[in-house]
Amino acid sequence: MTAPLNERPKGGVGDGFRSWWNAQSRVAQWAFGVPFILLLALLPLLNIPLLTTEGTNFGTVMAQFGMYALIAIGLNVVVGQAGLLDLGYVGFYAVGAYTVALLTSPNSPWNQTGEGGWLSSSWAWLACLPIAVAITAMSGLILGSPTLRLRGDYLAIVTLGFGEIVRLLADNLDEITGGGRGLSQVAYPRLGVAEDFPLGVFSAGNVGKTLNSGVWWYWVSIVLIVVVLMFVGNLERSRVGRAWVAIREDEDAAEIMGVPTFKFKLWAFVIGASIGGLSGALYAGQVQFVVPTNFNVINSVLFLCAVVLGGQGNKLGVILGAFIIVYLPNFFLGRTEILGIPVDGSSIAEYKYLFFGIALMVLMIFRPQGLIPVRQKLLTYGRELYVAARRRSKETAAPANPSAEVAK
């Protein structure tokens, strides 16, 4: 579809920045990206006055943000890229968390960290990470293979049911999962053991002012996010990603054009599920305690809110969405004044679901594509051609853009 430049849908905030970024070489992108990520990582240590939270520790908030960002990236694969509405994403998150907890908690009958177990106590968490990812991928496959043949709306409700079933299983199978009592003392990386930190820096007991366990977990999640982003980004630019976009835009047309839609939908579902499992494992290690109530369906909706708010399909957008979801309530919590203006921050934080609900509704009316919307740029031809086309159109300054942009 060739559309004149001025008629193309307007981009989001910083469209100019985006085209500048895309014009840079890979090396230059990394050269800019790495210091930026380092800056983000050091954020909890810098203690910037208006940015830090007052009611809760900023490091802990950032750790939670890291986890939500990972979830949002995973859910974005399913919802944003493949266009499958998954309302039971919390189910995968729970499966990941419970896998780690069942294998490492002393309360669990399948504990492998004690005597006779095959997990060493220091590295148990890291060893469980791939197991958790594999098991969640499997659960995604089991749920996806019968349900992905259904129409989109049915999928939403079936996944919602799945999320509830996982939570109810955790609640009801109390001989294995501890039921409502949950599983405690889940393994975590026992690193940095020193006199000050007898249990290591990752222990929940490390509650120092600045360099507490939250900051350490935040750093772990940044590493995981970068790895997952690279993985998902490469998928997005590959045949798989193009198939997802095709399915999202028009499933019937994609099928007719020879895209095996079921197969690629299942792929999206399984990949999304395993990223959810990864973040669940991260959560289990961080909190060291899992109970069914932490996996209520309302969390699924919150995750979805992060994805939709940030911009479905845009990886950086959904990270921003996750940040907003986690940070804003914590920003208001315990705050009595902002820049000299007195506010009752705690009650604003309490109303967070009300505000998120209103935000979702207003956003859907005025900006359904989210804060940073995705642009499908010439996915069929690749980046280089896009850059070339862009350069040529700039040189000739022709009103019509020669690039064959995929509509919307």
Add this chain to the structure above:
Amino acid sequence: MSGPLAESVLALAPPINFNIDALGNLFWQLTIDGLAYGAIYALVAVGYTLVYGVLRLINFAHSEIFMLGMFGQYAVLMLLGFAPSGNVYSEGTLLTIVYLGIAVLGGMAVSGGAAVGLERLAYRPLRKRNAPSLVFLITAIGASFVIQEFVHYVLPQLTDGELGGVNAQQPIRLVAPEEQFTIFGASVTNITLIILTSAFLLSLGTDVFVNRTKFGRGIRAVAQDPTTATLMGISRERVIMLTFLLGGLLAGAAALLYTLRVPNGIIYSGGFILGIKAFCAAVLGGIGNLRGALLGGLILGVMENYGQVLFGTGWRDVVAFVLLILILMFRPTGILGESLGRARV
């Protein structure tokens, strides 16, 4: 898997008990109670099915419409002078029926009004913009949040803590469960009788309304083909509003019946699971199909009750969801098919 893990798995007692004797002994009792529950699901399911038939939209916030209905009838009873207490008021049969009638009208007014308001505020702007269905669904989820949190936080401040808040309302009970007669050894209480008869009358009325009247014909026409229906002189906007109103009214009626059965259920989060199950019921019977929703509600209520005794109380909801997944796997268009709207592949 290594040796010790496999052994520890085998050493565990089976976590699910399979109590088939209890199911056999209580079969008729469970059926009757299940039907009463199912009738409530059915009434709520009609709201889902009608809106889906006309708009192809899962009105996720319909469960919250039902919840508002519970609060509506409760508020009306409070206005009538009933103080919330655990005791049962005994006003005599005739007066009780009058009071229940007023309460049900209150619940229906609140639910119906809320449903129409929701349609006006949330869905109509989206329709004007021709938004894709995902956008509608997300809006519905947002609306569901807003209504729940409104009752959770804002309503208690508006009513001096009389309504809403974190805890369930102290029940106002007009009817005490009393056995009226037994059938196949199963006792039928007055509450079950009220629920079953009123649900039967309401669903009969709805069925006649949709299948026999001019308005119903309009609804069916829009469900079948919106464009042609508009060309034939049917106002699509009015049909949509009517559909939401009808669904809301039935949800309000179901809300009163539900509070008769579960007096402690009036809480801001009380509609959520029930709504999901009612939606399951609608899908079970074939979404978009009015009679399917009624049938699906009854089946779901009964099956859930059997499952609860067979596997244990905690498995009640699991049974409902597994049933939904199974039905969708083997019969994706539900038991009766999607007849109100056109069948879509």
